[in-house]
Amino acid sequence: MAILLFLLFSRTIATVSAFIATTPAKSDSFTPPDxxxxxxxxxxxxxxxxxxxxxxxxxxxxxxxxxxxxxxxxxxxxxxxxxxxxxxxxxxxxxxxxxxxxxxxxxxxxxxxxxxxxxxxxxxxxxxxxxxxxxxxxxxxxxxxxxxxxxxxxxxxxxxxxxxxxxxxxxxxxxxxxxxxxxPDMVITDSSSALFPVGKKIEGMTKYSYQKMYRLNVGGVTIGPGNDTLGRTWNSDEKFLKPPSAAKNISITPNVVTYLEGGSPLIAPPTVYASAMVMGTSNTIAPNFNVTWQFDLDKSFPYLIRLHFCDIVSKALNELYFNVYIGGKIAVSALDLSSITNGLSVAYYHDVFVEPPMISNPFFVQVGPLNAPMGTKNAILNGLEILRINNSVNSLDGEFGADGRSATGPGRGTVAAVGFAMMFGAFAGLGAMAVKWQKRPQDWQKKNSFSSWLLPLHAGDASFLASSKRTSLGSKKSAFYASTQGLGRYLSFAELQDATKNWDSNSVIGIGGFGNVYLGVLEDGTKVAVKRGNPQSEQGINEFQTELQMLSKLRHRHLVSLIGYCDENSEMILVYEFMEHGPLRDHLYGKNLPTVSWKQRLEICIGAARGLHYLHTGSATAIIHRDVKTTNILLDENFTAKMADFGLSKDVGMGEAHVSTAVKGSFGYLDPEYFRKQQLTDKSDVYSFGVVLLEVLCARSAIDPTLPREQVNLAEWAMQWKRKGLLDKIIDPNLVGKINPESMNKYAEAAEKCLAEYGVDRPTMGDVLWNLEYALQLQDQGKPEEGGGSGGSGGGSALANAAPLAPAIDNRPVMTPAQASQNPAEVQAIEDHSGTAMFAQYGNLNGR
Known part of the structure; x- marks a missing residue:
């Protein structure tokens, strides 16, 4: 138990030790020079x-x-x-x-x-x-x-x-x-903890300016300037509690409160620490809920969240362990105040720096019990301050700086030039539209569409439109085809309405930020996935346009294919090939589906890696997916992996190393370097894919805030065990004893390299692909897996009876490390022709 406690709390103590070491000496009063x-x-x-x-x-x-x-x-x-x-x-x-x-x-x-x-x-x-x-x-x-x-x-x-x-x-x-x-100088120290990555030390806090948004005496009454040495007001937290019944207030005599060596009442007066909110009973036998405070914040600014704690509820040391959540993300896990303060009723505060991408409305600050056998099920908070930090143009209100510069665009000095460019562009556009008007299709009036604004200018040309004859693609209803642009088939709204049984809710196979995804059956019997977006969403329009633009130039066995689209009556509908077995995540955890064997998991990861490698290297400009995760890796009827959802994807221009862009993606998979610098590179996809590799190995989510602090972030937790040489202790129990150790070592090595802190230290997707193929070869050389793909369930599962998986290397020999040194262009050439008669001779070869 002592070892468990040490592992559980050592990181928390390390996180706060810097604060304790740098806090100025105690001073009970302050006389301001000014x-x-x-x-x-x-x-x-x-x-x-x-x-x-x-x-x-x-x-x-x-x-x-x-x-x-x-x-x-x-x-x-x-x-x-x-x-x-x-x-x-x-x-x-x-x-x-x-x-x-x-x-x-x-x-x-x-x-x-x-x-x-x-x-x-x-x-x-x-x-x-x-x-x-x-x-x-x-x-x-x-x-x-x-x-x-x-x-x-x-x-x-x-x-x-x-x-x-x-x-x-x-x-x-x-x-x-x-x-x-x-x-006083101590009111803001130069360092703080980041909300993401959790616990990362942020330096330079003294260079910012701050505006007080909220300052709360949690569990107590309002404290006026006369009772605060620095003239501050601490409001009651009562109206911010959601719901109030989840908490109850407790208090002690302020003179009982003491401060750490180097601490001071100047940070917060004893009256703040003498009251608190703890968990209410809420009529529960086993309390397992959070105490929540709700706020409204402007999402365009960063914030400093200051949390004040003082254990005035425990009767002895090491009784109270709890978690702290900010904005729905875990900020401090397994917090044991007595291990920090070495006493009860001792004041302590913790600063958390929150960047704009982590802000949402409403914004929540929560404390909740630790999901662990030790300690009491309780949580506490004594005080809370939320300070807005100036933005990039040195403003604390709005997007404009004192010199007229905008935090999101050009300043006054460039407005005239931009306006002229926009006017010139508008005239040029009108000229092009006039040409298009002369070439408009006969039935242009029947469509209420915005496609002319989204598609290339010549998309409305006669050459862009196919005849109304029935073709091999389907019915007469589909009169328009975007074949010259690779946009696939234009499907009418009525046709898709029929295919989805009038958008029957029972046909919904997925729900995402863009909209619902329906299973549809076209008139010729083809099954399709129909993604219907929200036409009122500006973000939806952007994603719709991006998907069309990206998929118009992408064709690869390991990328989900776009069959067609519909933009009739302001609709935004994309139609894809139907992926029979859905997202990879469903076959790892949460859906009670038959277990996927280690060899099949390797083949799936290899397929996804091929798709990403093609995105990064297969066209004149590299394409960064920007949302690589297990729900965006789909499996067809043969369990062939294909990358999906390109709504956030970005082009990298010729000769450019990165794209400067706002941070988007999925929490848990997000590249920390991209988050810090807002510079997107192909190595951002590599980092996300490293998280996917661990998710495949351990069969658990990338982020799970219900777990103890050290286990919340999968990448961080798994790499700690990898460095100890004990990664096999946390893998999916269904894989225990079924993985060749050499195969797993090579696989884990690939994942670790993907998760390097700096992009320059990460491999390319081509390197990752070669390592995964080598891991598969090592697995094939070892003892065959027992239980196949059914996880020992007797082979009667749907997975065990499914059609055989496609060859792992596209009908070519598995590459050894020596072969891995080939030029990526040569490998790409093999990819582009895989499955053809020319390479059929490699179908039965085994790698050396």
Whole structure:
């Protein structure tokens, strides 16, 4: 048991040890070197209930640079919680507050807004921008809606901190009160843990600026600035709990709370750590649920999530182990607070850096019990902070920077050029459309289609359309063919409606982000898979277009073939060859299907590798699949593997090493280097395929958050066992004793190389293919597997009685390492002609 506990918690301790080592010395109070508090528009200084004193507008005029009309509005009868909201300063042109910085470093900036009613301005309808330090956008075209306090934390490196309010005559800016206050250095440390890859250390957190979105005293009441040394407000978490019945609050006396050596109440006051939410009973005998807090976040920004913990529920050490989830992903697994703090009621916090691709709405933070025999079934959270981080153009509000640059596109300086290019392109397009109009088909009016916008310009030419005669492809209904572009057969909506029995729900064989996939039977009896997209989805249109463009130039035995398409009446429908045995994942776990033997798994992986190798090398421009996973590897009636779903695929231009693009793909298969750099390469597919190889070997999902922390990520977990030389201990139990050890070693070696942290260290798909073929050869040389493909079920299964698998090497000899050094072009030539009479002579040869 001691060894198990050590393995379980050693990584968690290692993750947080850096924080403990670098936390500054304890300090119970903080006197800010800079402390500017201004009650804008007020004729006298204002003292708040927490004893903070705000200077009057006249006394603060030394800080204001403004050449417009002096405007102050006051409403002493306003129903507001603090007197600073009863007056405001209004600016009908640009105004700047400039504060001298005594000591550079972290500073709070708090802006207070309340649109006071007055006869001259409708302040609730204004839109204005606020910029700090000339480069950091705090607010962009903002309209304060009721009473607001916007709080920011910025690292000031110059001798002055400027706040520029950009107002206009027809839309003035205003502010009720301003706070500029120094913050201690420890408030943000330079390192944090990443949400993905889990636990990875992120450096450079002190170079960012932050905006407070949420700060919660979990399980307790609201804490005002008077009870926080740094003047912060900690709100109650009650309205964010979903559902409230899943949790119950507990509390202790704040003076019982202690801090780690190097810790400090400046991170959070003892009152925060003295209350918490733990799991409610929810009338369950064996509690196994999460306590959940729900938030709304802007998905275009990164965030820092700060979690505050203090074990005030346990009676002894090492009783409480639990998991923490952020955005549906595991952030900390098997957290044992007592092993970190060496005591109870000891404050501890943990930072998690979350990048935009991991943000979703609603956004969840959860704690839940550990699925393990040790400890009590409980989880705890004492405090929570969510801080927005500035984006790539140094903005905390909107996509535009202070210089007009956009986080998602060109800045002002390029708008005119882009506009001219768009106009020129539009005229060129109109000219091409005019030519097409002259060549339009006779029945063009019968179609309400958007294909002319998606397909090449000559797709509407007469040469692009086939006659209405019946052909070998099918019925007279299919009047249009995109043969010259390789787009396959045009099928009418009525034809597909008949094929799917009016889109019968019983015909659904798959559900994905694009839409439902139906089993259809064409008029000539051909079975097809009909993917019907959502025409209202902009993403669907993009994927529809990408699939058409990609599959129009791809033909390979190990790629699913496109039979045709339909874009009638704004529909987006793609028709593929039907893959009898569905996705590979269904034959590994979760569906109770007959077990696939090791040899068959090798042959399936080899087929998928061939398909990917062809994508990367088989055309003038490399194609990156970008969503390689076991659900996108489909099996036909002979269990031949074919890659499917090219909706996320990307071309790599001639001579280019990568494509800079937004991160897309499936969690668990995603290349960490692609995630960090947003640079997509063919090695991103290689990494994903490495995860597939492990999934095939271990028969479990790539990510399983229900497992203990060290087992959640398959790639990480399996590689730990591989490095120990014990990978055979975690393989699919159905394969135990049925794999030639040399075959498995070669296979595991290939998987490990695929999962190298940096793309430059990973093999090409051609190299992977050769290693897998060698592993198959080693398996063939060993003792034949028992049980065939039925997993020892007697051979009476559908899999055991299915048609024999196609030869693993396309009717050519299995390559040895010596042969593997051939030029990929030579191997590709064999691929392109596999199965022909020319190579039939190799059908019965065995590799050396």
């Amino acid at each position: 402390n500017y508090l201004i009650d804008c528009g007020s004729s006298s200084q204002t003292t708040l209930p927490d004893r903070r004193i705000f200077s009057s507008d006249s006394a603060s005029s030394q800080y204001l640079q403004y050449h417009g009309r002096e405007i102050a509005v006051v409403d002493l009868s306003a129903d507001v919680p603090l007197p600073i909201y009863k007056s405001a300063k209004v600016f009908n042109c640009e105004a700047t507050y400039s504060f001298r910085v005594t000591k550079t470093g972290w500073h709070w900036v708090r802006l207070h807004f309340f649109p006071i009613g007055n006869n001259e301005f409708k302040l609730q309808e204004t839109k204005f921008t606020v910029v700090a330090m000339d480069t950091l956008v705090l607010l962009h075209k903002h309209s304060p809606n009721g009473l607001e306090m916007q709080e920011y934390l910025m690292n000031v490196t110059s001798e002055r901190l400027n706040l520029r309010f950009c107002g206009k005559k027809d839309s003035p800016a205003f502010v009720n009160a301003i706070e500029v206050v120094s913050a």
